[in-house]
Amino acid sequence: MWMLSFVPDAVLYFVVIGIMFSGIALYALSFFTRFIPPLIPYSGIARILGTILLVGGIYFYGSYSTEMEWRSKVAELEAKVAIAEQQSTEANVKIQTVVKEKIKYVKETRVVIQEHIKTVEAKIDSICKVAPEAVDILNEAAATPGAKK
Amino acid sequence: MKNLLLALAILSLTGCAMFETPTPVKRNFPSVPNELMEACPDLKKTEPTEKLSEVLKVVVDNYGQYHECKIKVDTWVEWYNTQKNIFESVK
Numbered sequence: 001m002w003m004l005s006f007v008p009d010a011v012l013y014f015v016v017i018g019i020m021f022s023g024i025a026l027y028a029l030s031f032f033t034r035f036i037p038p039l040i041p042y043s044g045i046a047r048i049l050g051t052i053l054l055v056g057g058i059y060f061y062g063s064y065s066t067e068m069e070w071r072s073k074v075a076e077l078e079a080k081v082a083i084a085e086q087q088s089t090e091a092n093v094k095i096q097t098v099v100k101e102k103i104k105y106v107k108e109t110r111v112v113i114q115e116h117i118k119t120v121e122a123k124i125d126s127i128c129k130v131a132p133e134a135v136d137i138l139n140e141a142a143a144t145p146g147a148k149k
Numbered sequence: 150m151k152n153l154l155l156a157l158a159i160l161s162l163t164g165c166a167m168f169e170t171p172t173p174v175k176r177n178f179p180s181v182p183n184e185l186m187e188a189c190p191d192l193k194k195t196e197p198t199e200k201l202s203e204v205l206k207v208v209v210d211n212y213g214q215y216h217e218c219k220i221k222v223d224t225w226v227e228w229y230n231t232q233k234n235i236f237e238s239v240k
Binding site: 074077078080081084085087088089091092095096098099100102103106107109110113114117120121124125127128129130132134135138139142143144147 | 174175176177179180181182183184185191192193194195197198199200201202204205206207208209210211212213216217220221224227228231232235236238239240
C-alpha cells in the first residue's frame with residue numbers, strides 16, 4: 001500500500017470515482033437489460049458486479065479520504081519541522097555568538113590580571129616566599145580526580 | 150446474500166484506513182555549536198618555585214579555565230532547553 005503514496009492525488013481520485021460510478025452504472029444497467037432479450041442472461045451478473053464495484057468504490061472512497069487526510073497531516077508536520085529546524089539553526093547562531101563573546105571576555109580578563117601581576121610581581125615576591133609543600137598541595141588539588149599520574 | 154451486502158456496506162462506510170500507513174516525517178538532530186564540543190582542559194600545575202607571583206599566575210590561569218568551562222556548561226543547559234522547547238513545539 002505504501003506504493004500508493006507515489007500515485008498523484010488526482011489519479012487516485014479519478015480511479016476511485018471511476019470504480020464507484022462504474023458500479024452505479026452497471027447496477028442501473030442491470031435493470032434495463034431485462035427489456036433487451038439478448039442481454040437478459042447477463043442481468044444478474046451485471047447486478048452482482050455492479051454491487052461489488054459500488055461497495056468497493058465506496059470502500060476505496062473512504063480509504064482515499066483517509067489517505068488524503070494523512071497526506072495533509074504529513075505536509076503540515078513537514079512544514080512545522082522545517083520551521084523548527086530553522087528556529088533551531090537561528091538559536092544555535094545566537095548561542096554561538098553569546099558563548100564566543102563570553103569566552104573572549106574571560107580570556108581578555110585573564111590577560112589583564114596576568115599583566116597586573118607582572119606590575120606587582122617584585123613586591124609580592126619580596127614579601128612572601130612560598131614553601132614547596134604549598135606548591136605540592138596546590139598541584140594535588142589541581143590534579144584531575146581519578147586520573148593516572 | 151442480503152446479510153453479506155449489509156456487512157460489505159457497513160465495512161465500506163467505516164472508511165477503513167486501507168491506505169493508512171504510518172508516514173514518518175524525517176527530523177534531523179539539531180547541531181551543536183563547535184565551541185561546546187571542545188573538552189575542558191585539565192587544570193595547570195605549578196612548577197616548583199618559591200615565588201608567589203608564579204603560583205598566582207597559574208592560579209589565575211586555572212580560574213580562567215574554570216570560568217570558560219562554566220560558560221560552556223551553562224550554555225549546554227541553555228542549548229538543551231532551547232532545542233527541547235523547539236522540538237516539543239512540533240506536534
